[in-house]
Amino acid sequence: MKYLSILGLFLVITSCQKDTRFLIAKNKLGNLNHTSKVYQIDSLLANDSVVKTNARNAFGGTLTSVVEDIKVYDTSEKQILNIKPFGSMDTLSKIRSIRVLTEKYKTKNGIGLGSTYKDLKTFYDVNSIQSLANSFIITLKDINVVVSFDRKVLPGEVRFDMEADIKPTMIPDDAKINRIWVNFSD
Numbered sequence: 001m002k003y004l005s006i007l008g009l010f011l012v013i014t015s016c017q018k019d020t021r022f023l024i025a026k027n028k029l030g031n032l033n034h035t036s037k038v039y040q041i042d043s044l045l046a047n048d049s050v051v052k053t054n055a056r057n058a059f060g061g062t063l064t065s066v067v068e069d070i071k072v073y074d075t076s077e078k079q080i081l082n083i084k085p086f087g088s089m090d091t092l093s094k095i096r097s098i099r100v101l102t103e104k105y106k107t108k109n110g111i112g113l114g115s116t117y118k119d120l121k122t123f124y125d126v127n128s129i130q131s132l133a134n135s136f137i138i139t140l141k142d143i144n145v146v147v148s149f150d151r152k153v154l155p156g157e158v159r160f161d162m163e164a165d166i167k168p169t170m171i172p173d174d175a176k177i178n179r180i181w182v183n184f185s186d
Contacts, residue, residue, distance in 0.1 A: 022104045024112065026143045027184050029081075029098050029105065034184040038085045038093050041070060048080065049073040080104065100180040107143065113180055118173035120147065129166045135178070136166055148179035 020030065027034035031044040042050050053069040070083035080102040087093035106112035109123040120138075127141040135148045151159055153175040158164040 022106060024100070024105050024107045024143070024145060024180070024182055029100070029182045032083075032095060032098065034094065036095055038070070038095070041072075041083065041095075045072055047075070049075075049077070074102070078102070095184050097184065098182045100182065105180070107145075111177070113177055115177050116173060117149065117171045117175040117177075120177065121168065126168050129168065131162055131164070131166055133162070137179075144183045144185060146181045146183065147177045149175050150178055 022030055032041070036044060038052075049072070051071045051073065053071065070081075070085070071079055072081035072083065074080050080100075082099040082101060084096045084098075085093040086096045100113060103113045106115075107123070109119075111120055111123060120140075124143065125141040127139040130137050130139075132148075132151075135150055136154070137146050137148045139146050149171065153172050154166065155170055158166055158170060
């Protein structure tokens with residue numbers, strides 16, 4: 001009986017703990033964080049398939065010791081992450097940035113790919129807005145995350161003007177996030 005009550009307490013405690021495997025936070029994405037090293041990615045993402053892309057030399061040959069890019073696929077073989085290390089010559093290098101390619105990953109407030117600008121501005125302060133050719137990116141102040149929106153959502157006067165200063169009030173509330181990058185810093 002004593003063991004059953006201990007087991008019951010354990011089950012209650014573990015069921016109350018929030019699943020953080022898909023959490024986007026400052027210097028954290030799921031099991032990865034700003035101290036994670038390139039060589040640890042395989043074990044930290046053991047349920048996924050990790051593919052390291054090696055750089056090529058001037059003659060087109062592969063440089064096996066140079067990890068340039070790390071792609072992560074889920075069990076359905078869909079790419080879910082693209083990881084860039086700080087140093088490509090070093091497996092002890094830390095992660096520089098991660099591009100999120102799936103809607104599974106979200107902030108504690110539920111913001112992820114496909115979330116609207118209205119949802120975003122409800123929970124986060126916009127640090128800066130930068131204009132790109134086909135999109136614009138917003139840096140979120142508190143969590144070191146960059147999100148992207150398609151330029152097509154902007155009003156006509158700024159949609160085609162690359163020099164225009166995009167103000168937060170120009171972005172429609174229903175604009176959807178189409179890219180997310182998590183940047184790691186020490």
